[in-house]
Amino acid sequence: MVKKWWMESVGYQIYPKSFKDSNNDGIGDLNGIYEKLDYLKDLGVNLIWICPFYDSPMDDNGYDVRNFFDVAKEFGTMDDVKKLILKAHEYGIKIILDFVLNHTSDEHPWFIESKSSKDNPYRDYYIWHEGTIVDGVKREPTNWGSFFGGSAWNYDETTESYYMKIFSNKMPDLNWSNEKVHQEMIDVANTWLDLGIDGFRIDAVSHLDRAPFEDTASNGEKYPLDWYKFSNLPKVHDYLKKLNKEVFSKRNCLTIGEVGGAASIEEGIKYASYESNELSMVFNFDHNWCNNMYDITNSKKLKVHVKDLKKVFNNWQEAFKDIGWLPLNWLNHDQPRLASHYGNYKYPLQSTKMLATALHMMRGTPFIYQGEEIGMTNYPFEDVSEFNDISSKANYHYHLEKEPDNPVKAIKKAGLRSRDNARTPMQWTNESPYAGFSDTKPWLAVNPNYKKINVEKNLNDPNSLFHHYQKLIELRTKSIYKDVIVYGSYKIIDLEHEELYIYLRKNKDHTLLIINSFSQKKVKYSLSNYEILDQLISNYPKTTLKNDDIVLKPFESIVFKVKEKL
Ligand code: GLC
Numbered sequence: 001m002v003k004k005w006w007m008e009s010v011g012y013q014i015y016p017k018s019f020k021d022s023n024n025d026g027i028g029d030l031n032g033i034y035e036k037l038d039y040l041k042d043l044g045v046n047l048i049w050i051c052p053f054y055d056s057p058m059d060d061n062g063y064d065v066r067n068f069f070d071v072a073k074e075f076g077t078m079d080d081v082k083k084l085i086l087k088a089h090e091y092g093i094k095i096i097l098d099f100v101l102n103h104t105s106d107e108h109p110w111f112i113e114s115k116s117s118k119d120n121p122y123r124d125y126y127i128w129h130e131g132t133i134v135d136g137v138k139r140e141p142t143n144w145g146s147f148f149g150g151s152a153w154n155y156d157e158t159t160e161s162y163y164m165k166i167f168s169n170k171m172p173d174l175n176w177s178n179e180k181v182h183q184e185m186i187d188v189a190n191t192w193l194d195l196g197i198d199g200f201r202i203d204a205v206s207h208l209d210r211a212p213f214e215d216t217a218s219n220g221e222k223y224p225l226d227w228y229k230f231s232n233l234p235k236v237h238d239y240l241k242k243l244n245k246e247v248f249s250k251r252n253c254l255t256i257g258e259v260g261g262a263a264s265i266e267e268g269i270k271y272a273s274y275e276s277n278e279l280s281m282v283f284n285f286d287h288n289w290c291n292n293m294y295d296i297t298n299s300k301k302l303k304v305h306v307k308d309l310k311k312v313f314n315n316w317q318e319a320f321k322d323i324g325w326l327p328l329n330w331l332n333h334d335q336p337r338l339a340s341h342y343g344n345y346k347y348p349l350q351s352t353k354m355l356a357t358a359l360h361m362m363r364g365t366p367f368i369y370q371g372e373e374i375g376m377t378n379y380p381f382e383d384v385s386e387f388n389d390i391s392s393k394a395n396y397h398y399h400l401e402k403e404p405d406n407p408v409k410a411i412k413k414a415g416l417r418s419r420d421n422a423r424t425p426m427q428w429t430n431e432s433p434y435a436g437f438s439d440t441k442p443w444l445a446v447n448p449n450y451k452k453i454n455v456e457k458n459l460n461d462p463n464s465l466f467h468h469y470q471k472l473i474e475l476r477t478k479s480i481y482k483d484v485i486v487y488g489s490y491k492i493i494d495l496e497h498e499e500l501y502i503y504l505r506k507n508k509d510h511t512l513l514i515i516n517s518f519s520q521k522k523v524k525y526s527l528s529n530y531e532i533l534d535q536l537i538s539n540y541p542k543t544t545l546k547n548d549d550i551v552l553k554p555f556e557s558i559v560f561k562v563k564e565k566l
């Protein structure tokens, strides 16, 4: 059996800009993370993933890197990073950083050189094209759309050429068919590993290879977003095998690739099976689309597609069971808040505890996104001026263009999935007006529900969501069930059940039965196949067992130690 340190970890993702502001300039920072390491230790996590804090003009909050070897001044200094690594390691907490290798900022010295002339030595660090002439008029080389709206190309007057950029204009794509780029990025990775970090979450990694530059089919849109033109193409695997051979395999480091929405399970296996020699695991997003959030404008009518959700989790669990490892996460800094996405507004505490249990008892490495452990929710956006995120603004304008008379609908639509939902400042206390995040008006507004939802309140309430997460983490990292939760087999029960997600985890010592109800009503379920030996965790004070049946209350979730009856 393959065993690695990260398989026994529980991760926590930090978006530094929103976590904790230590010097009251309204922006979260590295010293803020340092201050809160005790909190993370208390929660019990032993791995943190910190989103980019490198020097950047912040067009995309740091994913647009200007200098890979320095820290953005609003986040702190190199010494702050070293101090943070040291203390985290003292606490038994490992650290992984975002490795952004698909693009740089347009203010990166390589790009400034690259755009200056066609024969500059850095020209081939990026993807340049003269453009296409259509009816005597010069236009973009292809009609491909970018993730943040508009074309995947941007025109630069200096050399009268287009450069490729699948995110924003200020994020030119690196040219991975140039081997010099490989060496540069190998240096970046080695430098941070030498500093003592424990691995990387690798940003946008599936996009490093591009299809031939030909137009894609359009259903009327000027710049259709066709993922297949720049996702999971063959050479990505060559590049990753090289990075693995020259860097990752020489260190005992964890690498998690963000493989985006277009990666199927088969693709996932190519990146992250034990035999692929590429990445330790990949984040996929299949479970993020299992409700009707795209079709509605009122969050109260949200409907979770339970069976779809179960199938997604089950398919990945099954496919990787003998051949690889998976991260387990509900959301990240690009997704809506869990409480608003899959939680239930009538049963916020029970439903979020249930969702936590359902995920944390699976096989894989759980990742909690900051604020998830206290039940933070989406923000009630009412005006486009409340958005900071570049893609939320673009989305708003996209919807408004379709229905120019309906700005309210446009804001609702863009608001529901806005990445800013996950980026509002962490709610530490009920202190007015900035929830203990800062004394100064933060860069993004605090969610007005901070008096009801905050860390302090969670810490003071033994029945809180925080304490539920703490217990789940303890079960996985310290309890006598540690081995079965980490390395045990996984098997779904009743795949077709409309409301219950039930699975078994098993090793030679223990069998655990995990039952999760996604229903607002009571659901009866027969346990006649099991002898119940113990109860590990649940989200109600009392379990209702009647003869061989369990009667589950709304969103009830329970983990039993059982013996299967033959
Ligand atoms: C990834 C990040 C996202 C960022 C994008 C470009 O998808 O998660 O936040 O905007 O890459 O770097």
Ligand code: CA
Binding pocket: 021, 022, 023, 024, 025, 026, 027, 028, 029, 074
């Ligand atoms: Ca600050």
